[in-house]
Amino acid sequence: MAGAFSLREVLAAFQACVTERREVLLGPYLSGWRGLIRFLHTLGAIFSFISKDAVAKVQLMEDYCRGEQREQYVSLQAMVRYELAQGLLDAPGRPDSGCRTVLRLHRALRWLQLFLEGLRTARQDSRTSTICTDSYNASLAAYHPWVIRKAATVAFRTLPPRDAFLQIMNVGTAEEAVAMLGEALPYIGDVYDITQQLFAQHELLDLP
Numbered sequence: 170m171a172g173a174f175s176l177r178e179v180l181a182a183f184q185a186c187v188t189e190r191r192e193v194l195l196g197p198y199l200s201g202w203r204g205l206i207r208f209l210h211t212l213g214a215i216f217s218f219i220s221k222d223a224v225a226k227v228q229l230m231e232d233y234c235r236g237e238q239r240e241q242y243v244s245l246q247a248m249v250r251y252e253l254a255q256g257l258l259d260a261p262g263r264p265d266s267g268c269r270t271v272l273r274l275h276r277a278l279r280w281l282q283l284f285l286e287g288l289r290t291a292r293q294d295s296r297t298s299t300i301c302t303d304s305y306n307a308s309l310a311a312y313h314p315w316v317i318r319k320a321a322t323v324a325f326r327t328l329p330p331r332d333a334f335l336q337i338m339n340v341g342t343a344e345e346a347v348a349m350l351g352e353a354l355p356y357i358g359d360v361y362d363i364t365q366q367l368f369a370q371h372e373l374l375d376l377p
């Protein structure tokens with residue numbers, strides 16, 4: 170089964186990362202991202218400028234999770250508490266804090282949520298590139314300079330048609346993929362909402 174992997178397992182990580190106390194565990198959160206990045210690799214080299222940035226951010230977070238302060242990075246809530254208490258978010262020009270890094274992933278998760286919801290509910294003959302561009306423009310694009318928006322839009326145009334895209338998710342037929350998305354998306358929405366609320370509460374939504 171080398172190379173064959175299903176988006177079902179990838180998305181399950183976002184279900185696994187919310188605890189009973191509504192904390193978001195970083196371990197499964199990052200393995201969800203790792204799975205998405207693997208998926209992105211199968212879409213071709215034109216997406217590599219995106220996966221490079223995503224890998225760098227996930228890697229940085231994994232290093233915190235394995236580092237000396239790993240207990241402080243078990244969950245997003247612990248991380249926010251720790252980095253705020255240590256004053257790690259005050260100094261300008263700290264492009265390596267966990268909070269600002271997760272914030273970038275968090276904004277990208279909003280894109281993912283909109284994109285997958287768009288795919289799920291679109292008509293059969295819809296274009297994946299249109300769904301992707303629309304969800305990008307409604308979310309992440311606001312944080313990106315013109316060159317990145319341009320490069321992203323060019324890359325999106327190479328995406329396969331909706332039905333073919335649903336097939337490469339490896340969850341079975343297009344109908345089965347749509348059903349899987351219907352089950353998995355509420356969990357992604359949950360992770361997004363909890364994180365959004367946490368960052369809003371501590372005024373961390375604009376970290377440079």
Ligand SMILES: CCCCCCCCCCCCC/C=C/[C@@H](O)[C@H](COP(=O)(O)O)NC(=O)CCCCCCCCCCCCCCC
Pocket residue numbers: 176205206208209212218219222223273274277280301305309312317321328338377
């Ligand atoms: C269907 C495939 C489309 C994937 C497109 C995802 C959204 C496009 C993002 C474009 C990012 C371009 C790269 C550069 C970004 C950075 O400038 C920017 C700011 O960072 P900085 O503050 O450290 O400077 N970084 C970011 O906004 C973080 C971007 C993280 C993107 C992660 C994307 C992973 C996508 C996985 C897709 C898997 C598809 C699965 C669907 C079945």
